[in-house]
Amino acid sequence: SVMTRSCAGFALAPQGLxxxxxxxxxxxxxxxxxxxxAIQKLTxxxxxxxSALGNTPYHRPPKCIHVYNKTGVGKVGDKILxxxxxxxxxxxxxxxxxxxxxxxPRFDSxxxxxxxxxxxPVGTRIKTPIPYILRQREGEFSxxxxxxxxxx
Amino acid sequence: ISSDGKPAKFQPPPKPVIIDKQKLxxxxxxxxxxxxxxxxxxxxxxxxxxxxxxxxxxxxxxxPEFYVGHVLAVTTADPYANEKASRFVGICIQRxxxxxxxxxxxxxVIEDQGVEIRYELYNPRIQAIxxxxxxxxxxxxxxxxRDALPEYSTFDVNMKPVSRLDHEEVxxxxxxxxxxxxxWSKRWERPKYNIKGIKFExxxxxxxEAQKWSQPWLEFDMLREYDTSKIEDKIWKEVSEGxxx
Numbered sequence: 001s002v003m004t005r006s007c008a009g010f011a012l013a014p015q016g017l018x019x020x021x022x023x024x025x026x027x028x029x030x031x032x033x034x035x036x037x038a039i040q041k042l043t044x045x046x047x048x049x050x051s052a053l054g055n056t057p058y059h060r061p062p063k064c065i066h067v068y069n070k071t072g073v074g075k076v077g078d079k080i081l082x083x084x085x086x087x088x089x090x091x092x093x094x095x096x097x098x099x100x101x102x103x104x105p106r107f108d109s110x111x112x113x114x115x116x117x118x119x120x121p122v123g124t125r126i127k128t129p130i131p132y133i134l135r136q137r138e139g140e141f142s143x144x145x146x147x148x149x150x151x152x
Numbered sequence: 153i154s155s156d157g158k159p160a161k162f163q164p165p166p167k168p169v170i171i172d173k174q175k176l177x178x179x180x181x182x183x184x185x186x187x188x189x190x191x192x193x194x195x196x197x198x199x200x201x202x203x204x205x206x207x208x209x210x211x212x213x214x215x216p217e218f219y220v221g222h223v224l225a226v227t228t229a230d231p232y233a234n235e236k237a238s239r240f241v242g243i244c245i246q247r248x249x250x251x252x253x254x255x256x257x258x259x260x261v262i263e264d265q266g267v268e269i270r271y272e273l274y275n276p277r278i279q280a281i282x283x284x285x286x287x288x289x290x291x292x293x294x295x296x297x298r299d300a301l302p303e304y305s306t307f308d309v310n311m312k313p314v315s316r317l318d319h320e321e322v323x324x325x326x327x328x329x330x331x332x333x334x335x336w337s338k339r340w341e342r343p344k345y346n347i348k349g350i351k352f353e354x355x356x357x358x359x360x361e362a363q364k365w366s367q368p369w370l371e372f373d374m375l376r377e378y379d380t381s382k383i384e385d386k387i388w389k390e391v392s393e394g395x396x397x
Binding site: 048095099102103104105106107108109111127128129132133134135136150151152 | 228230232233238240255262263264265266267268269270271272275277298
């Protein structure tokens with residue numbers, strides 16, 4: 001029954017049978033894998049910028065298919081490959097559910113910002129708060145930081 | 153002229169009641185929970201040196217008295233923040249750790265995104281801790297706010313500090329929080345968590361089933377008792393003398 005819930009689930013949000021245009025309704029399902037709360041292959045993520053690709057509803061949630069890292073575990077500031085709407089797109093992790101070092105924020109959802117291969121963000125605005133740690137790599141992420149509104 | 157016809161007797165005004173606030177403050181002692189050493193076989197000297205360092209830090213930087221459920225605003229020094237200082241407002245959901253590694257977790261919901269930050273009380277990066285709202289809750293651990301409706305964790309970032317009434321008692325907020333539909337991150341209805349601050353809207357059958365995991369013998373277990381009253385008195389005297397110097 002867990003499998004049927006996840007397959008049929010995107011249109012069938014648990015809050016009711018209304019089809020939701022907000023793509024993060026899938027996050028309120030039972031967590032199928034609870035072990036590593038950072039981002040690795042097959043984690044469902046939430047796209048937080050206002051790009052069309054991230055915000056149009058689709059029957060499958062965006063999933064990570066590769067982490068550009070020595071270990072396969074993605075933390076804040078790592079680039080990953082997402083599978084969204086049947087296409088592959090690179091993205092930058094801006095927050096995850098896993099508790100990190102003290103004095104750093106921990107978010108309630110795995111947040112991701114869509115990015116091109118050269119590092120340019122696809123969307124034009126990021127409303128959700130972004131951790132200040134990303135400012136350390138100002139060179140690589142300057143354009144993403146420029147469109148971010150709130151910092152935590 | 154009084155009711156019996158005789159002239160009214162002179163009633164002197166009632167004596168003013170002088171409340172000595174200094175005495176009240178001393179009577180109400182609050183020892184921060186990280187001063188109390190955990191039960192174990194470590195040399196008490198280690199805790200003594202740690203307490204000396206903690207008192208040293210408290211002399212330089214004021215750590216206010218706060219409990220789980222208070223709304224705090226913490227300003228930290230951050231090299232990557234503009235103006236080099238970042239301010240975070242949130243409700244304290246947990247206080248953990250002992251000694252210099254004592255931490256507390258603040259939670260807030262900003263732009264529909266729940267954010268939690270674990271701060272270390274004695275970290276030199278912290279520049280200010282202000283208590284914005286004083287209220288204790290029914291539980292010691294408010295981790296269930298993650299599964300509660302987001303309105304219970306949202307606090308305005310530009311909230312003004314609510315004025316402190318008395319130096320008497322911290323008010324207890326008997327709020328019963330409404331939860332999001334199950335599944336939750338933990339099964340909060342189970343007696344192991346002993347949560348009184350949730351309004352469980354689960355059917356009776358589920359509540360009865362949760363009681364299957366109750367361990368009623370735990371409260372009578374004598375080996376688990378850790379009586380801290382005498383230790384607390386000693387440490388309170390040490391801390392207050394250290395702070396006065």
